[in-house]
Amino acid sequence: xxxxxxxxxxxxxxxxxxxxxxxxxxxxxxxxxxxxxxxxxxxxxxxxxxxxxxxxxxxxxxxxxxxxxxxxxxxxxxxxxxxxxxxxxxxxxxxxxxxxxxxxxxxxxxxxxxxxxxxxxxxxxxxxxxxxxxxxxxxxxxxxxxxxxxxxxxxxxxxxxxxxxxxxxxxxxxxxxxxxxxxxxxxxxxxxxxxxxxxxxxxxxxxxxxxxxxxxxxxxxxxxxxxxxxxxxxxxxxxxxxxxxxxxxxxxxxxxxxxxxxxxxxxxxxxxxxxxxxxxxxxxxxxxxxxxxxxxxxxxxxxxxxxxxxxxxxxxxxxxxxxxxxxxxxxxxxxxxxxxxxxxxxxxxxxxxx
Numbered sequence: 174x175x176x177x178x179x180x181x182x183x184x185x186x187x188x189x190x191x192x193x194x195x196x197x198x199x200x201x202x203x204x205x206x207x208x209x210x211x212x213x214x215x216x217x218x219x220x221x222x223x224x225x226x227x228x229x230x231x232x233x234x235x236x237x238x239x240x241x242x243x244x245x246x247x248x249x250x251x252x253x254x255x256x257x258x259x260x261x262x263x264x265x266x267x268x269x270x271x272x273x274x275x276x277x278x279x280x281x282x283x284x285x286x287x288x289x290x291x292x293x294x295x296x297x298x299x300x301x302x303x304x305x306x307x308x309x310x311x312x313x314x315x316x317x318x319x320x321x322x323x324x325x326x327x328x329x330x331x332x333x334x335x336x337x338x339x340x341x342x343x344x345x346x347x348x349x350x351x352x353x354x355x356x357x358x359x360x361x362x363x364x365x366x367x368x369x370x371x372x373x374x375x376x377x378x379x380x381x382x383x384x385x386x387x388x389x390x391x392x393x394x395x396x397x398x399x400x401x402x403x404x405x406x407x408x409x410x411x412x413x414x415x416x417x418x419x420x421x422x423x424x425x426x427x428x429x430x431x432x433x434x435x436x437x438x439x440x441x442x443x444x445x446x447x448x449x450x451x452x453x454x455x456x457x458x459x460x461x462x463x464x465x466x467x468x469x470x471x472x473x474x475x476x477x478x479x480x481x482x483x484x485x486x487x488x489x490x491x492x493x494x495x496x497x498x499x500x501x502x503x504x505x506x507x508x509x510x511x512x513x514x515x516x517x518x519x520x521x522x523x524x525x526x527x
Contacts, residue, residue, distance in 0.1 A: 175199045175292035176340065179279055180233070180241075182226025184362050185298030185343060187233040188351045191358060192342040193296050194237055201292070202234040202241045205278065207250040208373055229362045236359065246282055253277035255373060259383050262411040265434040266509025269327070269479070270371055276330040284335060294340050301325045302344035303336050306463075312336035314462050316518040319347035326479050329513045329523035330460045380412040394439035396423060399432075399448070407441045410434055416449055416505030430505075450502035456495040456512050456524030463521050466490055473514040473521055475499070477506050488514050488521070495524045 176198040180186040194200045204227050227243060234241035254273045261268035279297060287295050300317035301324050312333055317323040331339070343351060355363035368375075374382045384391065391409030398404055405423045407413065413421075417431040421443075432444035454477070461467070467490035474483035475497055486499040497512055506526060513523035 174294065175290075176201070176294040176296045177283070177287045177290065177292050178202045178239075178296040179283060179298075180204050180230040181298070181368075182229040182362060182365075183298065183367065184352060184355045184360065184365055185300075185367075187230070187298075187360050187362055188346075188354050189296055189298040189342045190233065190237060190239065191354065191360075193340065194239060198294070200237070200239045200296075201290075202230060202237075202239055203283075204230045204241075204243050205246045205250075205283065206243050207274075207278070208247055208255070229365070232361045244283075244286060246278055249282050250274070250278055255386070258371075259387060261509045262379065262383060264509075265410065265436050267414045267507040268509045269511055270373075271327050272330065272511055275327055280331055280335045280339065284338060287338065294338050296340045296342065298343055299324045299328060299341050300343050300348075301328055301341050303339060303341055309463070311463060311465075314520040315344075316515075316520075317341075317344050322348050325520050326476060326511065326513050326523075329462065329511060329520055331462065332460070333462075336462070380409060383411055384409075392439060394441065396421065397440050397442055398429075399442065399444050404429075404443060410436065410439055410441060413441050415507045446504075449505045451506055452502045453496065453498045454506050454512060455491075455527045456497065457493070457527050459490070459493060459495045459522060459524035461522035463516065463519050467495075471516075471521070473497075473516060475512055475514050477503060477512050477526065478510055483515055486514075494527075495522075 176193050178190045178193060178200055180190060180202045190200060190202055231241050254270050257273050258268050258270045284295050300319055300322040302315040302317060304313045304315060306313050314325055314328060314331060314336060316325045352363060370377055391411050393406050393408055394410060396404040396407050413431045415431055418428055429443040430446055430449055431441055432448045433442040435442060467488060470487050470489040473486055473488045475486040476483045484499050484503060486497050489496045508526055510526050511523050512526050514521040
C-alpha cells in the first residue's frame with residue numbers, strides 16, 4: 174500500500190509519517206507550497222510552508238529514509254482559500270479558512286495528486302479518527318481520543334470517497350505521546366510550537382491583510398444602535414465581527430457589542446450582550462457523513478465554532494439546507510462559520526451558517 178503524507182514541518186505530521194512507515198506502508202512525504210510570503214505581505218519565513226518548515230519536513234523524511242517532494246498548490250490556495258476568505262469578510266461573514274483549506278486543498282487537490290501518482294491513501298497529522306460502519310456501509314468521522322486536540326470540526330466536509338482514502342494515525346494518541354515519540358526518534362521538530370493562527374495572517378490582523386492583498390480601501394461608516402441612532406464612526410465594515418466588544422474605539426455609557434452588519438448602508442449595528450443570543454440557524458453547502466440525509470428531525474449535539482463545547486439541539490434537513498434549533502440560546506452565531514453536528518463522538522455532518 175502506498176501513502177502520500179502531507180507534512181507541514183510540524184511535529185504532528187512528522188509522527189504521522191513515522192507511524193505510517195512503521196505499519197509497512199510505502200510512504201512518501203510531501204509539503205504543499207500554498208503561497209509566497211511576499212504575496213501575502215509577510216517579511217520573513219515564520220509561517221506554515223516556510224523555508225524552515227520545508228527544511229524540517231525534509232530532515233524528518235531523511236531520518237525515515239522516505240522520499241520527499243514539495244507540491245506547488247499556490248494558485249489553488251489563492252482561489253479556494255484566500256479569495257473565499259476575503260469575499261466572506263466583504264459580505265459580512267466570518268469565515269474559517271482552515272475548513273476551506275482542508276476541503277479544497279488537502280482533501281481535493283492533494284487526493285487528486287495521490288490518484289495521479291497511483292497511491293492508495295492521503296495521510297495527515299489531524300487529530301481525528303475514521304472508522305467503517307458495516308451496518309450502514311458508510312465511513313464515519315469520529316472525534317480524537319485527545320479531546321483537547323480534536324479537529325473533527327474542521328473536517329466535516331470530507332466525502333465518503335475521501336474518507337475511504339484517508340488515514341489519521343494520531344487519532345488514538347494524545348499530544349504528549351506524540352511529542353514523546355518525536356523525541357525518542359530524534360526528530361528536529363520534536364519541541365516545535367504548534368501554529369495557532371491562520372497561516373497567511375499570523376499576526377491576526379485580518380483587515381490589514383485584506384486591504385494590503387486587495388489594494389482596496391474599505392470606507393468608514395456609522396456605528397448605530399438598534400433604533401438607528403448614530404453612536405460613532407467605524408473604520409471599515411470588514412474590521413468587525415459579531416460579538417466583538419473591544420477595539421470599537423467608542424466611549425459608551427455601557428458595554429455594547431457588534432450584533433449585526435448592514436452592508437447596503439455600510440453600518441455596524443451595536444447592541445447589548447443579551448442581543449447576541451439566538452436559538453436557531455440555517456446552514457447551506459451541507460455535507461453529511463454518518464448518514465446520507467436526514468429524513469426526519471434528529472437530536473444532536475452541535476457546535477457553531479471550533480473551540481465551543483457542543484450544545485444539545487434538534488437538526489432538520491430542509492431541502493438542501495440544514496435547520497438547527499438549540500435547546501438553549503447560543504451567543505454570537507456568526508454567518509460564515511460552520512455548524513457541525515455530533516452523535517456522541519461521531520460527526521453527523523455540517524454546513525456553513527447563513
